Amino acid sequence: GKVPASNILASAPSDKNLDAWRESGCRTTHCNLEVLQDTTLVFLATKPHILPGVLQEIRPAVGPHHIVVSMAAGVSLQTLQRLLPAGTKVLRLMPNLPCVVQAGAMVFARGSGAGDGEAALLKNLLSSCGLCEEVPESYINIHTGLSGSGVAYVYLFAEALAEGAVKMGMPVGLASRIAAQTLLGAAKMMLETGEHPAKLRGDVCTPGGTTIHALHQLEKGALRATVMNAVEAATNRACDVAKD
Amino acid sequence: MSVGFIGAGQLAFALARGFTAAGILAAHKITASSPDTDLPTVSGLRKMGVNFTVSNKDTVKSSDVLFLAVKPPIIPFILEEVGPDIEPRHIVVSCAAGVTIGSIEKKLSTFCPTPKVIRCMTNTPVVVREGATVYATGTHADVEDGKLLEQLMASVGFCTEVEEDLIDAVTGLSGSGPAYAFTALDALADGGVKMGIPRRLAVRLGAQALLGAAKMLLESEQHPGQLKDNVCSPGGATIHALHFLESGGFRSLLINAVEASCIRTRELQHLADQEKISPAAIKKTLLDKVKMESPSLSSKVSLFTNKSPSSKKN
Numbered sequence: 001g002k003v004p005a006s007n008i009l010a011s012a013p014s015d016k017n018l019d020a021w022r023e024s025g026c027r028t029t030h031c032n033l034e035v036l037q038d039t040t041l042v043f044l045a046t047k048p049h050i051l052p053g054v055l056q057e058i059r060p061a062v063g064p065h066h067i068v069v070s071m072a073a074g075v076s077l078q079t080l081q082r083l084l085p086a087g088t089k090v091l092r093l094m095p096n097l098p099c100v101v102q103a104g105a106m107v108f109a110r111g112s113g114a115g116d117g118e119a120a121l122l123k124n125l126l127s128s129c130g131l132c133e134e135v136p137e138s139y140i141n142i143h144t145g146l147s148g149s150g151v152a153y154v155y156l157f158a159e160a161l162a163e164g165a166v167k168m169g170m171p172v173g174l175a176s177r178i179a180a181q182t183l184l185g186a187a188k189m190m191l192e193t194g195e196h197p198a199k200l201r202g203d204v205c206t207p208g209g210t211t212i213h214a215l216h217q218l219e220k221g222a223l224r225a226t227v228m229n230a231v232e233a234a235t236n237r238a239c240d241v242a243k244d
Numbered sequence: 245m246s247v248g249f250i251g252a253g254q255l256a257f258a259l260a261r262g263f264t265a266a267g268i269l270a271a272h273k274i275t276a277s278s279p280d281t282d283l284p285t286v287s288g289l290r291k292m293g294v295n296f297t298v299s300n301k302d303t304v305k306s307s308d309v310l311f312l313a314v315k316p317p318i319i320p321f322i323l324e325e326v327g328p329d330i331e332p333r334h335i336v337v338s339c340a341a342g343v344t345i346g347s348i349e350k351k352l353s354t355f356c357p358t359p360k361v362i363r364c365m366t367n368t369p370v371v372v373r374e375g376a377t378v379y380a381t382g383t384h385a386d387v388e389d390g391k392l393l394e395q396l397m398a399s400v401g402f403c404t405e406v407e408e409d410l411i412d413a414v415t416g417l418s419g420s421g422p423a424y425a426f427t428a429l430d431a432l433a434d435g436g437v438k439m440g441i442p443r444r445l446a447v448r449l450g451a452q453a454l455l456g457a458a459k460m461l462l463e464s465e466q467h468p469g470q471l472k473d474n475v476c477s478p479g480g481a482t483i484h485a486l487h488f489l490e491s492g493g494f495r496s497l498l499i500n501a502v503e504a505s506c507i508r509t510r511e512l513q514h515l516a517d518q519e520k521i522s523p524a525a526i527k528k529t530l531l532d533k534v535k536m537e538s539p540s541l542s543s544k545v546s547l548f549t550n551k552s553p554s555s556k557k558n
Binding site for chain 1: 466467468469470473487490491492493495496499500503
């Protein structure tokens with residue numbers, strides 16, 4: 001409820017996706033320049049390889065009042081600033097999928113032209129979609145590995161949990177819902193108590209009980225190292241893609 | 245108060261050294277006995293001023309607190325031998341891994357109606373007064389008896405009372421624990437040497453690192469996970485190293501080790517419970533020991549002549 005739909009203008013070359021926007025009450029257009037003319041806060045939400053072309057296109061219409069927020073993976077602030085007029089307020093944002101349900105994890109970094117005011121504006125606006133933190137640009141690829149891709153790791157884990165339950169005799173629909181709620185609840189406890197996850201884990205482990213037996217299995221499978229490998233692989237890939 | 249040790253091996257030696265260093269007991273108030281006078285620890289005990297004898301009966305007579313510091317399989321033999329000399333004043337403390345209070349009380353009940361038995365599990369660092377000891381009191385041992393033992397063992401490290409059914413797990417954790425630490429330290433030193441540090445310095449630094457870390461944990465309210473985080477700067481050396489440890493399943497190896505030691509302890513107890521030896525056979529083996537051994541003798545006798553007598557090596 002931060003911004004009325006009528007104040008949002010989205011542009012795309014075709015109508016393919018625009019119907020959904022119109023249904024929410026947003027205005028739509030096929031003209032990128034119109035977006036620049038009508039709005040101050042402009043999100044660049046194209047695929048990375050399209051972005052340079054789009055930037056060339058809108059460059060003439062970009063003014064000192066604009067705040068340009070790029071969400072293109074791998075396109076650096078340096079590149080963005082090079083392709084836009086000098087001094088443009090540019091910020092780079094990396095969200096993740098659950099923004100859609102207002103439980104996103106987002107990080108953003110500012111370019112040289114963006115000041116405290118712009119950062120505060122963006123943070124304020126995006127907090128409606130979840131957690132939003134300003135970071136140095138170097139953290140953005142790490143965020144990809146941790147949380148951008150991380151959402152997929154969680155889906156994988158949830159699926160495996162449910163599968164375990166199915167093996168033990170529970171129907172898959174129920175198992176899935178319980179798996180998801182378990183993850184949600186555990187995450188909520190972490191965020192609300194601020195306690196170290198190791199401590200929270202210990203709190204669940206009665207001596208000789210079920211949990212510690214299960215955790216032993218996870219440790220035997222070197223789950224921790226595997227997860228670290230995953231975050232590292234995704235982060236490195238993000239860096240590699242950025243260089244292309 | 246006088247203290248006696250049946251058995252004069254690593255455990256008796258470590259405890260005697262610890263008690264005397266702590267000043268809680270004078271050496272001449274300690275008696276230790278063993279049929280084997282060739283043990284290296286025997287001369288050590290003698291040098292300390294501990295009364296050494298080959299007669300277990302003498303040890304019992306001159307002690308109030310009697311530690312059974314022999315290997316678990318030998319406990320039944322010892323109990324048969326000294327049972328008749330156990331009096332109501334004696335507190336019998338068994339340090340033998342896996343040997344239950346019940347089995348000791350059962351054996352002693354043929355000689356003494358209400359024997360005071362305490363079972364304890366300690367570890368070798370009692371020798372430097374940093375032991376980890378737990379104990380459980382038997383049917384006829386009073387609260388004061390437990391407290392007396394606790395006082396003795398607290399002089400050489402940490403000591404607390406537990407339910408008897410936890411003792412096997414404690415064996416796996418802190419009983420065997422120093423061995424895990426020594427192994428880790430040896431390997432850490434190797435790592436240091438590989439990267440160019442002279443061996444002696446590498447050992448010294450590795451040991452100090454573990455000592456310091458353990459001390460930090462004991463003195464801190466924080467979870468070890470938190471303390472670990474405090475050492476790991478983002479993208480730094482330590483987190484890279486930890487990733488290697490995790491990849492190797494370091495944590496699960498340690499969990500496995502504690503579990504294996506605990507399970508083995510229970511197995512040995514189980515085997516011991518099934519032991520059916522006639523008193524005549526016990527007498528024969530004891531007599532045989534007093535004579536010189538020959539290679540043809542059975543494995544039971546070879547237990548007596550084993551030069552590494554620490555009960556916790558099981």
